[in-house]
Amino acid sequence: MAEIFDYKMFPILFVDDERDATETFRQQFQDEFLLILTNSPEEGLEIVRREKPAVVIADQKMPTLTGAQFLEIVRKEHPETFRILLTAYSDIAAIIEAVNKGEIYRYFAKPYNVAEMEITLKRSLETYKIARERDRLYREKIEIFQKLSRTNRLAGLGHLAEGMAHEIRNPLVAIKTFFDLLPEKKEDYEFMTRFAEIARKEVHRIAKLLDELTRFAEPPKPCLMEVDLNEIARSVIGLVETEAKSHKVDIRSNLGEDFSLVVLDPEQIKQVLLNIVLNGLQAMSPGGLLEIETRRGIRPNEIQIIISDSGAGIPSENMEAIFNPFFTTKAPNQGVGLGLSIAHQIIQEHKGSIDVESRIHEGTKFIVTLPKNPLQASGLGEHGV
Ligand SMILES: Nc1ncnc2c1ncn2[C@@H]1O[C@H](COP(=O)(O)OP(=O)(O)O)[C@@H](O)[C@H]1O
Ligand SMILES: [Mg+2]
Incomplete structure (x- = not known):
């Protein structure tokens, strides 16, 4: 025997500004389906957001919004729904266009044939269930993948x-x-x-x-505040000036426009810049040049801090590893290999990213990109570490 399909498993939303129309629809279909009825498209959209109905049926001729416009919004909110338009014959040309654009699944001319509507609703619910099943399997695969990672x-x-x-x-x-x-x-x-x-x-x-x-x-969460980015860059330079002199290395700064309203954790970002700057100093021999630059990012609401040195460079085979904890090429008293992994972690917490460019015997450039305000940022992508 075939499995009995429960057509009340997912709701069907019916939107028509005329009370008679919603009432008729109720009488025709309430025994077999789970119905939500409304006379207001605005309320209809709230229902779509809240209930995620499997099928939405809308009347084309409504005072505030046409049915096609309504269903277009529904598609954006909840693309999996089956969208059906009810219409008078006179609107047919517009309707066909909507069908062709993929905005609606099909249309019914009024008065619709009840048996035909019933079949359509059933097929839609069945297909919707299969699609959800597919999604569930897909999610399971993703979970397995996450476990693996x-x-x-x-x-x-x-x-x-x-x-x-x-x-x-x-x-x-x-x-x-x-x-x-x-x-x-x-x-x-x-x-x-x-x-x-x-x-x-x-x-x-x-x-x-x-x-x-x-x-x-257990990296501490950034304690965000509005600060002047150039001030932070200057204070990092101040911290390493003596060390640079004793190395016979010059420091040059090129601090960009006014970056006085950047939101970040100043202590953590100083730590990041210091780790990168010290690496640069350690990579150079006397006569070297370390440069610190601040500038606008490529995208709006992004800023960048660029630290370049004229040091030994990073061999390409080490490029992937330098952000790993304990990766170091230095003698034990020079470094334990945590500087860049900590820097990476802090920048990630700030929703930023770190990029590196390097040439052997010529030097290395670290580019730190940060959102001007991580609270408003969606994330700038991740370094592959
Ligand atoms: N500016 C640079 N020039 C050359 N090599 C660098 C530079 N910055 C980092 N590296 C390489 O990355 C490694 C990891 O750096 P880091 O995490 O700060 O640890 P550490 O400095 O303790 O070795 C360094 O040992 C070095 O090999
Ligand atoms: Mg270091």
Whole structure:
């Protein structure tokens, strides 16, 4: 026996400004279908938003909105609905155009044939159900995909734990050696000063690493406020000026127009810029030039901060990896490989993005793009990290 289809599973909306018309429709179809009736197209649109009916039937001739206009809005709100237009013969040309444009599924000339209307409603509901079934299967596939990508993140965590173990093991060896030797060396002045100092520094290093790591695992939400972007750029330059001088590196800034009303977390963005600027300084030899520029983004309501150096450049095989936690090409006391991953995370929280361009032996350019106000932004796309 064929499965009995429940035609009251999804609602059918009927809109006609004439009370007689809605009343007749009710009497004809209320036993078999789940009906919602209204005499006002405005209320009809609210019902569409709220109830998401499977079928919407509208009369062409209504005082505030034609049926075709009404159904066009319905299509935008809820494209899956079957849209049916009721009309007098005189409107036929306009109707055919609406059908051809895909705005409506079919039309009925008044007075419609009740049996024909019934068949159409049934077929529409059946098709609607099949489409929903298809959507459900599609959603299930997406969920499986999302689960898989979570698993990949877990694999990333394994990598993170490995990096962390490595970073902690080295200082621990130094500290352990200090304590192993302590009983026999405690009278040794050099040991007690120099080696105790090394051990102390190594303890500090582990503490700092754990600090960064907790920040990384649980990044604080940005504390957004209206600030002057150029002011932030200047304060970052101030922080590294001494270091740049000792490296014999010049810093040049090219701060654009008035960016005094940008919404961001100033501490976090300073941290981002500092991480990028320090990388630039470390990549250069004496005589190098570091440039900081602020400018409008390509799209409206976007700003960009560009930091370029004339340093060693990044080999193309490392380009993908530089944002990964613990990826570093530096000696252990120079960096642990968290700077760019933290920067990336902060910029993502701000709905921005970071791009990199680099040429070996010529230099590297980091382009940070931010919305002027992340609260009004839909997201600028993601870096593939
Ligand atoms: N401006 C740059 N020039 C050359 N290499 C860079 C630059 N910025 C980043 N890198 C590369 O990216 C790696 C990761 O950077 P980062 O996450 O800040 O960690 P760290 O600086 O501790 O190594 C660096 O080790 C380096 O290889
Ligand atoms: Mg760094």
